[in-house]
Amino acid sequence: MIHFNSDYTSGAHPRVLEALVSTNAEHTAGYGADEYTSRAKASIRRAVGVEDAEVVFLVGGTQTNATMIDGILARHEGVLAAESGHIAVHESGAIEASGHKVLTLPHVDGKVLAEDVERYITEFYADETYQHMVAPGMLYISQPTEYGTVYSLQELEALSDVCHRNSIPLYIDGARLGYALAAEGADFTLRDIARLADIFYFGGTKLGTLFGEAVVMTNRALIKGLFPLVKQHGALLAKGRLLGLQFEALFSDELYKSIGEVAVRHAVRIREAFRAAGYDVVIESPTNQQFFRLPNAVIDALREHVSFDYWGPRGESCSVVRFVTGWSTTDDDVNTLLNLIDSLKR
């Protein structure tokens, strides 16, 4: 059986695991007050090109979103996000649980348009009753999106611009940012992300760590009391060095880049193989998540050898499925899959 369900179904990249194993017996201060954590922060500051950025490590993505959004917003404010955004759909109401409304925007393949943000804000303040409604206090986007699509540099600049002209911060959920940076045709760098966002996180969980998300806050005034806020949200890891160690590994010799590049190359091969075999590519994704519309019979045949995610029926006898590559996907996995696809040609 070969696996393309997701990028968090196996453990850690060997170099990440090695960092954990080789230091296992050491004693360090808890809660992130250790050397490894300091070094990982320094590595990330260098990589993003912002010397005085605040960097903090949390355990998971929903936790990171809920904690940071709660810290950023005033009580009467909400967060703008795509209707398809993770915080709008798949976080069990974590944002609302800390008191804030998710204000939804339309999207194109998961992407929010700057003009829609502009229109929302303009129409909001034009409404005489706006004080009875939830004010847009920040913009949340994810790069890549839920559908694997990627904002171009120009799109990011437009979003950053509309936010800053309207005095709201831009937050980028980078749960899979490593794969976006390696996307086909990606015209932005990690430094661009840091320059355009007020705060973003670089996801580890889906890029080869056991767990962990690195928050980078370039606008240091954005959140007051960050450490106790993280603690209050139950997001402070006692053995904090585990986060530092893993991110230090990820940013050593640009490991995160090679992980992203290999996974994207695999994904593109799979995408083109399905296309060549005559099947519909549902979303033109340049990253490690790929969506296809396949006849149900083909799905059944594939499932004997491959595991992947089912997304729902589409038409009479077809369905949409998702294939995801990751740090642990091998050439052999992909070659096996490609042979299978070829044998199931339309």
Add this chain to the structure above:
Amino acid sequence: MIHFNSDYTSGAHPRVLEALVSTNAEHTAGYGADEYTSRAKASIRRAVGVEDAEVVFLVGGTQTNATMIDGILARHEGVLAAESGHIAVHESGAIEASGHKVLTLPHVDGKVLAEDVERYITEFYADETYQHMVAPGMLYISQPTEYGTVYSLQELEALSDVCHRNSIPLYIDGARLGYALAAEGADFTLRDIARLADIFYFGGTKLGTLFGEAVVMTNRALIKGLFPLVKQHGALLAKGRLLGLQFEALFSDELYKSIGEVAVRHAVRIREAFRAAGYDVVIESPTNQQFFRLPNAVIDALREHVSFDYWGPRGESCSVVRFVTGWSTTDDDVNTLLNLIDSLKR
């Protein structure tokens, strides 16, 4: 340098680490829907002797307390706890952040007395204005307490009794439960804990896992929607099997018992060595945390070779310090410390 700061300053017990390493390449379902997690739950159900207990794994202690207490209490209810309780003091307001007041009780060396719980509840409902106050909706205790002391079986039975006669659930924070079970003179078992509490957690982080706390809910009706509640609190780990793997290891061949026993034996040796050297044992703790009152000069001398926690001044030229043993404390560590103590005899 030898280390007695805490039981969470190093990595994982070798057997726990081995479980993580040996399965690293496997692909499993996320969010706890894997075999390892199922097996760990079964092990724990067997160990606690409650076949149909609900078991769920979270990442950290503050997170576990905040999530479960939020799930148990009605909106108008608060949680009774010792003034010294972790939730009352050291969780950055996580309980209040989810809307609930911590109602504090006096304590004796960290322990709450059943009669004080009874009196609180009786006086509360005797007050004509009680509907304007926060109703006690549950009791939180920790076993062992913040000061390393342990409730006897009789004390636990009295607390369980007062709770159930007053129709409030008993919650036991077992962040260091493994050490309580191995305490000098401990007259209760894990089965007693499960029988007397409505819900408790068995801590991994301080007992040799990298992270993780196992919640055991014997009263299954206590929390509605446990899974989404955990997710909402940002406490759901994507690579959920990591929790299952670690707890499976901890409950294999009763590893948790031997870890507890060894650490307690070490702690007792240290305690008696300080006592024999003429120093004050501040709290008579039968577990792995020990508190001493030492002259500041002695503290300085020890610090050249040993790291431990400073708790605060006590009198003119003395201070209270804490020594903690753990799964990684070795005979060599303890012997080295004992020699040092002997050399600093009063």
Add this chain to the structure above:
Amino acid sequence: MIHFNSDYTSGAHPRVLEALVSTNAEHTAGYGADEYTSRAKASIRRAVGVEDAEVVFLVGGTQTNATMIDGILARHEGVLAAESGHIAVHESGAIEASGHKVLTLPHVDGKVLAEDVERYITEFYADETYQHMVAPGMLYISQPTEYGTVYSLQELEALSDVCHRNSIPLYIDGARLGYALAAEGADFTLRDIARLADIFYFGGTKLGTLFGEAVVMTNRALIKGLFPLVKQHGALLAKGRLLGLQFEALFSDELYKSIGEVAVRHAVRIREAFRAAGYDVVIESPTNQQFFRLPNAVIDALREHVSFDYWGPRGESCSVVRFVTGWSTTDDDVNTLLNLIDSLKR
């Protein structure tokens, strides 16, 4: 100047005011523990035909919605409501502030369809990832809706049925319920409302009290700790009898009925006058709120003599406006308006 802006722009109905004035010097117990409040509760129980209904009085509508919804929902649940629902749009995020997501449904002129509720719930639980999403925990509707439209008895029965088959309570926001009961063609009674909803409120503020909303909870098990919950939400009035007095007046000799009937009759005359004058009735409302599409020139002309609410542009040179009648609207007011309309005939 004559006024049709809203039904809460003047003080109290003379009989309500008289009740307040004539008892002003009396001393009574606070917080609703007075005779007037008891008698008002009894009157309401009789009127709704549920002897053991829980009745509680709060000050305002947003407050009532936020308090009750918070009391009904478990932490992981959200409330279903029309996209146009008051709680979804015009309560400054009060529902989210107490931790709950508003789950929006499509609507037809403000009304939710039972089939859409059914579909939402069915699709929700059919989604494999539903535990990562916010569970629908109750249905909120308002009668009449934001647009003055009214659910028929059959529609209410269908909504009640879909809720109860799916084990979620039905909550009816009756901020203007008095006007719905008096609506043209209304085929339901207050007893029907009480029978079909698990909880609803009967609004006073818009029906001739200075303030106040009467919550009727026929399903008494729905909220635990109702009194402290109300207090916790800042919704407990010290001089509670003011609420009792006003509602006692409203339910004496069926005052609420005559207020509703007169206002609706006025509204219908206005609607038909605009229609006869050749203007568009935007929504076919059978209650005291009426929406028209008027040329901007006509709006300007009217404004010299009449105040009413502007809702927004519609087409090149037209706009939508709202006219509301209420307990204080007089025949003279309406006749004056009708003459004006007639003089502005298309």
Add this chain to the structure above:
Amino acid sequence: MIHFNSDYTSGAHPRVLEALVSTNAEHTAGYGADEYTSRAKASIRRAVGVEDAEVVFLVGGTQTNATMIDGILARHEGVLAAESGHIAVHESGAIEASGHKVLTLPHVDGKVLAEDVERYITEFYADETYQHMVAPGMLYISQPTEYGTVYSLQELEALSDVCHRNSIPLYIDGARLGYALAAEGADFTLRDIARLADIFYFGGTKLGTLFGEAVVMTNRALIKGLFPLVKQHGALLAKGRLLGLQFEALFSDELYKSIGEVAVRHAVRIREAFRAAGYDVVIESPTNQQFFRLPNAVIDALREHVSFDYWGPRGESCSVVRFVTGWSTTDDDVNTLLNLIDSLKR
């Protein structure tokens, strides 16, 4: 029967009621956007001597405390208050319900000492683990206190000073501020209150309005989004002018002053009568609340003619009771009571 239970057991002062009655038929804009509200704000700004103070009217005290404290504090901060403070004891957890911990201080007859505030803050930041605890983000006091005692000008200045040196705002709960200003020996003015506090409220409910509390925020930057925050907390009254009208009346010809002075004079006569009759004055209160220790037989005898509040047993056969005067207490009431006391002389 004469009544000394509390100052909120009857309706409104005749001049306040007259303002409501005489304007009842008028139509005004809702939610406080009316002339009466503007004029009341201007009156209050003049009275407090701060031209640009933000003034906002809410309905009740618990609501006001919960709303403002929620607006002031960052998420990780708590509010310092006396253990006996209203927010700490008698608000059903409203502060915690919006996410914040009440950090309690010792008190002397309800009053917090500046040195205790200083010590709390100093010790807090001296604790190495302070980031794991709830940071003191503001100080809450009430003037007068729960026990009717009053801070002197010097005490207020010391509290204001300690707050501002430590960069936390001072909030004064003035639910009965009118009575404090009229207290025996009061050496501070309303202008002093406004000068020393960053925000305070002047209570109407207990001083002769039907309801209403006037918040005065001299430090306008303290709360962002005040209007929507008030709405979100369910504290925005639709017929907002009712608040403006009542406060305009209260501040016309200094009505609030004469109400306070008369009530305090009554209270002092009662206090001295009990003292002269040989009974214990439990707390030396210079305001309208008085506390006595009476034999239970005396209490029973009084109760045949007088209603007052029972506070609890004190010793074998005695209890503490509370007598409160208010705007509606008459000379006749007091004379009747004094005759009774005289007849029950020890």
